Amino acid sequence: MSWPRLTLDCCLRVDVLSCCHSHLHLVQQKLNIRLQRQGNRLNSRIRCSHCNFSVPSAVGKTRASEEFLRPFLLETSMWQRTERAALDLASHLDSGDFVLGPRLARGTLRVCAELLHLHRRRQEEAGFVSSALLPVSAMWKNLTDKPLRAKVSWDPHLFALRCIRKRLFAMAPKKASAHSDAVQVLGEAEEDEEARTDLSEEICETAEDRALFALGELVAYVELKRAFPNWAALLIRTLLLLSKSQSGDDQDEMVLRRARLAFAEAFQRSPLVQKLAWRDHSPVPLAWLADVAEHPDASRALLRVLGRYREMSAQECCDLVEHVLLAKFRQWPHCTDIIFASELIQDLVGACLDAGRKARAPRGKTGSSQSLL
Structure with a gap:
C-alpha cells in the first residue's frame, strides 16, 4: 500500500x-x-x-x-x-x-x-x-x-548528540548544569548553534556510568570521527560500558572495536581522551596505548601508568613493558626523551629484576610474589 x-x-x-x-x-x-x-x-x-x-x-x-x-x-x-x-x-x-x-x-x-x-x-x-x-x-x-x-x-549525527546533551543536562548535578534551565527556552536557531558545539569538561567528568549506559542506543547513530574532543571522550566511555553488558560475543567485539578506533583517532586532539588512558580505574585497556605510540602525549600517558607499577600484578606490568613500551614505543624519539630518561624507569627495571630473581628462587624461601613490590 x-x-x-x-x-x-x-x-x-x-x-x-x-x-x-x-x-x-x-x-x-x-x-x-x-x-x-x-x-x-x-x-x-x-x-x-x-x-x-x-x-x-x-x-x-x-x-x-x-x-x-x-x-x-x-x-x-x-x-x-x-x-x-x-x-x-x-x-x-x-x-x-x-x-x-x-x-x-x-x-x-x-x-x-x-x-x-x-x-x-x-x-x-x-x-x-x-x-x-x-x-x-x-x-x-x-x-x-x-x-x-x-x-x-539536522542529520542523524547532530540529532543524536542533541538528544544525548539534553538528557545529560537533566541528569547532571546543579553546578554542572547551571545553564540547563535556559535550554528549555532557547529558540530553534540557538538550539542549532548549541548542537554544533562541544560539551563542557565538567559535564563529561560528572556524567555517571548509569546515565551513559541508558543513552547507549543513541550512540549507534553518532559519527565518532565528527565528534568534538570532549564528546569523543564521553562516547568512548559509553561504548566501553556497552561492550561489557552486551549478550553476544560478536556484538561485544564490534562495540569494543569501534571504541578502540575512536580512541586512536581522538587521542591526539582530546585531552579528556588522553586522561582516560592514564587515570586510576580507567575503563580504557592499557594495551590501547600501543595504537597511539607515535604521539608524544602517549609517552606522557604511559609514564603516568608505569608510575603505578607497584599497584599492578607482575604479569600485568611485564605485559605493559614488553608488548607496549618495548614493542611499540621504543622506536620513537619522544619515548627516549620522556620515558627512558626518567628516574622511574630505573626503579622499574630494578623491580623487574627483583621480581625475576624471586620467581626463580625456591618457593619455600621467597613465597609467592603477586606484584613488583
Missing part, C-alpha cells in the same frame, strides 16, 4: 505528540519524587503547573500507593499511546517532510531512538539516486513553504 505525501501539518503533529509525551514523563517524575519525600504522611496535594492536574495526598502508606497508582496507570497508558501515534505518523512521512529538528528532540529516549531508526531505514529504502536529490528537494521546500523557512534540520 502506498501512502500519499503527508504535509507539514503531519510533521507538526509528530512534534506536538513528542512534546506531550515528554510532559507526561515529567509529571510522572514529579509525582514519584513528591511521594518519596513525603513518606508515610502526605499533607498536601501534588499539582502539575502545566495542566492543573492534582493528586490528593494520602496519610497511610497503602493509601498513598493507591492514590499514586491511579494517575500513574492513566499516565502510562497515555504515554504508550502518544509513543505509538508519534512513531506511526513518522513512519508514513514523506522523505522531504521527515525533518530531524529541535522539536522532535524533545521526545523521550525511546521516541528519539525510534525516529532515528525510521530515518535511517527511510534513507536505505530511498537508495542512492533519491538520497542524492534529498538536499535539493529539502532546499526547495524551505524556499517555497513559508512555515519551513526558519525550520532547523
Whole structure:
C-alpha cells in the first residue's frame, strides 16, 4: 500500500505528540519524587503547573500507593499511546517532510531512538539516486513553504548528540548544569548553534556510568570521527560500558572495536581522551596505548601508568613493558626523551629484576610474589 505525501501539518503533529509525551514523563517524575519525600504522611496535594492536574495526598502508606497508582496507570497508558501515534505518523512521512529538528528532540529516549531508526531505514529504502536529490528537494521546500523557512534540520549525527546533551543536562548535578534551565527556552536557531558545539569538561567528568549506559542506543547513530574532543571522550566511555553488558560475543567485539578506533583517532586532539588512558580505574585497556605510540602525549600517558607499577600484578606490568613500551614505543624519539630518561624507569627495571630473581628462587624461601613490590 502506498501512502500519499503527508504535509507539514503531519510533521507538526509528530512534534506536538513528542512534546506531550515528554510532559507526561515529567509529571510522572514529579509525582514519584513528591511521594518519596513525603513518606508515610502526605499533607498536601501534588499539582502539575502545566495542566492543573492534582493528586490528593494520602496519610497511610497503602493509601498513598493507591492514590499514586491511579494517575500513574492513566499516565502510562497515555504515554504508550502518544509513543505509538508519534512513531506511526513518522513512519508514513514523506522523505522531504521527515525533518530531524529541535522539536522532535524533545521526545523521550525511546521516541528519539525510534525516529532515528525510521530515518535511517527511510534513507536505505530511498537508495542512492533519491538520497542524492534529498538536499535539493529539502532546499526547495524551505524556499517555497513559508512555515519551513526558519525550520532547523539536522542529520542523524547532530540529532543524536542533541538528544544525548539534553538528557545529560537533566541528569547532571546543579553546578554542572547551571545553564540547563535556559535550554528549555532557547529558540530553534540557538538550539542549532548549541548542537554544533562541544560539551563542557565538567559535564563529561560528572556524567555517571548509569546515565551513559541508558543513552547507549543513541550512540549507534553518532559519527565518532565528527565528534568534538570532549564528546569523543564521553562516547568512548559509553561504548566501553556497552561492550561489557552486551549478550553476544560478536556484538561485544564490534562495540569494543569501534571504541578502540575512536580512541586512536581522538587521542591526539582530546585531552579528556588522553586522561582516560592514564587515570586510576580507567575503563580504557592499557594495551590501547600501543595504537597511539607515535604521539608524544602517549609517552606522557604511559609514564603516568608505569608510575603505578607497584599497584599492578607482575604479569600485568611485564605485559605493559614488553608488548607496549618495548614493542611499540621504543622506536620513537619522544619515548627516549620522556620515558627512558626518567628516574622511574630505573626503579622499574630494578623491580623487574627483583621480581625475576624471586620467581626463580625456591618457593619455600621467597613465597609467592603477586606484584613488583
